[in-house]
Amino acid sequence: MNTEEIMDATLWAQQTFGACRLGDRRRGQRAVQAAAHMAANPSASLPAQQGSWGEVMALYRLLAQSDVTFEALIESHWQHTRELLETQPVVLLVQDGTELDLSSHHKMTGLGPIGQGTTRGLLLQTVLAVLPETREVLGCASQEVFVRQPIPVGETRSKRRQRAQRETDVWMRLVSRLGRFPAETLAVHVGDRGADFFGFFEACQSTQTHFLVRIARTRRLESEEVAQQYMTEQIRSWEAVNGRPFCVPASHGRTARMTVVQLAFGKVVILPPRGEKRYGPQPLPLWAIRVWEEQPPGGEEPLEWLLLTSVPTCSIEDAWEHVGWYECRWVVEDYHQCLKTGCRIEGRLMHTADRLIRLLGLLSPVAVRLLQLRDLSRQQPDRPACEIVPPDLLAVVAAQTGVSAASMTMATFWQAVARMGGYLARRHDGPPGWKTLWVGWLRVQTLLEGVHLVTQLRL
Numbered sequence: 001m002n003t004e005e006i007m008d009a010t011l012w013a014q015q016t017f018g019a020c021r022l023g024d025r026r027r028g029q030r031a032v033q034a035a036a037h038m039a040a041n042p043s044a045s046l047p048a049q050q051g052s053w054g055e056v057m058a059l060y061r062l063l064a065q066s067d068v069t070f071e072a073l074i075e076s077h078w079q080h081t082r083e084l085l086e087t088q089p090v091v092l093l094v095q096d097g098t099e100l101d102l103s104s105h106h107k108m109t110g111l112g113p114i115g116q117g118t119t120r121g122l123l124l125q126t127v128l129a130v131l132p133e134t135r136e137v138l139g140c141a142s143q144e145v146f147v148r149q150p151i152p153v154g155e156t157r158s159k160r161r162q163r164a165q166r167e168t169d170v171w172m173r174l175v176s177r178l179g180r181f182p183a184e185t186l187a188v189h190v191g192d193r194g195a196d197f198f199g200f201f202e203a204c205q206s207t208q209t210h211f212l213v214r215i216a217r218t219r220r221l222e223s224e225e226v227a228q229q230y231m232t233e234q235i236r237s238w239e240a241v242n243g244r245p246f247c248v249p250a251s252h253g254r255t256a257r258m259t260v261v262q263l264a265f266g267k268v269v270i271l272p273p274r275g276e277k278r279y280g281p282q283p284l285p286l287w288a289i290r291v292w293e294e295q296p297p298g299g300e301e302p303l304e305w306l307l308l309t310s311v312p313t314c315s316i317e318d319a320w321e322h323v324g325w326y327e328c329r330w331v332v333e334d335y336h337q338c339l340k341t342g343c344r345i346e347g348r349l350m351h352t353a354d355r356l357i358r359l360l361g362l363l364s365p366v367a368v369r370l371l372q373l374r375d376l377s378r379q380q381p382d383r384p385a386c387e388i389v390p391p392d393l394l395a396v397v398a399a400q401t402g403v404s405a406a407s408m409t410m411a412t413f414w415q416a417v418a419r420m421g422g423y424l425a426r427r428h429d430g431p432p433g434w435k436t437l438w439v440g441w442l443r444v445q446t447l448l449e450g451v452h453l454v455t456q457l458r459l
Contacts (some may be wrong), residue, residue: 031068090185098124101346122348125143145360175203180207189215219270238290240264288306371434385413
């Protein structure tokens with residue numbers, strides 16, 4: 001991650017969209033200019049971002065061109081991410097899907113049903129490249145946005161399973177699209193329960209990549225001891241081999257808490273599902289990991305993760321490492337929140353879904369930049385800020401906080417920025433999240449713009 005590019009919206013936009021091939025050099029220049037405005041203030045409306053009605057109309061004309069597709073806009077970002085991840089010994093390809101609810105845009109055409117079928121919108125599937133040790137986001141490795149097709153009247157579950165194409169095929173398409181990686185890079189596709197199906201496993205095998213998913217269903221095991229054995233029953237019968245303190249993340253209105261979890265792991269051989277002609281007949285040898293909480297606090301549901309992976313898990317250290325890899329899965333949920341809240345993709349007014357999808361090609365890397373700003377705030381915390389942060393920017397933050405610019409470290413600099421965005425920095429608070437950092441960063445940029453304006457007026 002280039003610090004200067006992340007902190008400077010114009011440099012970032014040039015690096016991200018400068019190589020776009022949109023059928024005309026001027027379109028590429030327009031894409032860079034529009035993206036720079038968006039990156040400077042992601043949550044603002046298009047008129048507020050672009051600065052004038054003429055700039056807004058130029059953006060609308062760009063998004064109306066047939067050559068300006070979602071793929072054409074984001075391809076250079078995908079390629080840059082690919083180049084970065086191929087330099088790493090281990091990289092996690094974290095995949096998940098989300099719904100874009102556009103029901104409030106009654107005149108927008110080209111949408112499909114989402115949720116229970118009573119609302120309208122688009123489906124978005126994302127693969128983020130994440131470093132397992134630091135959880136740093138290298139970028140968006142691949143992405144697909146599509147429209148859900150209504151279920152035919154009278155279609156049974158059995159008929160749905162026999163479809164030539166299914167909605168879940170998007171998981172396999174993205175794996176296949178990413179393909180193989182150099183032998184020096186261990187690429188692991190990480191997914192939640194939605195990735196727990198045989199087709200996903202086979203797609204990873206065919207590209208010679210690995211996977212790590214959370215188990216959503218029981219499966220038949222190949223066993224010589226009994227006629228028929230099921231995976232979840234066997235995993236839960238394993239005895240704990242280790243335990244350690246664990247932070248249960250906050251979810252669904254529940255606050256984060258500390259607990260002690262137990263660990264068990266072992267090898268399993270799963271059989272392909274019966275009645276599924278699209279899958280091969282061969283059993284698949286894998287490793288399973290169970291992490292569970294034996295004594296949860298009163299009223300709390302006990303934590304239990306059942307994980308399945310193709311990565312060899314031969315020791316306690318391997319098992320805990322792979323549990324840590326699965327924890328990185330929440331990064332993609334943060335990304336989707338950045339896209340919806342930070343970039344307000346669901347609030348953008350477009351006449352057609354096609355134009356909104358093209359706009360997504362600009363906003364998707366902007367959402368990545370929001371996460372990368374958070375990652376940047378956690379790097380080199382003890383390094384003097386004056387060695388990295390531009391002097392005028394550092395002076396503005398120092399003046400706002402009353403701290404000497406010379407004594408500021410990167411940790412105190414970013415904490416000061418987050419405080420300007422509402423971060424309280426209490427003793428038990430975790431590190432600043434992307435929301436408070438970004439709000440504080442926008443305020444700093446506004447103050448810096450004022451300083452530059454005053455300087456120009458004095459000349």
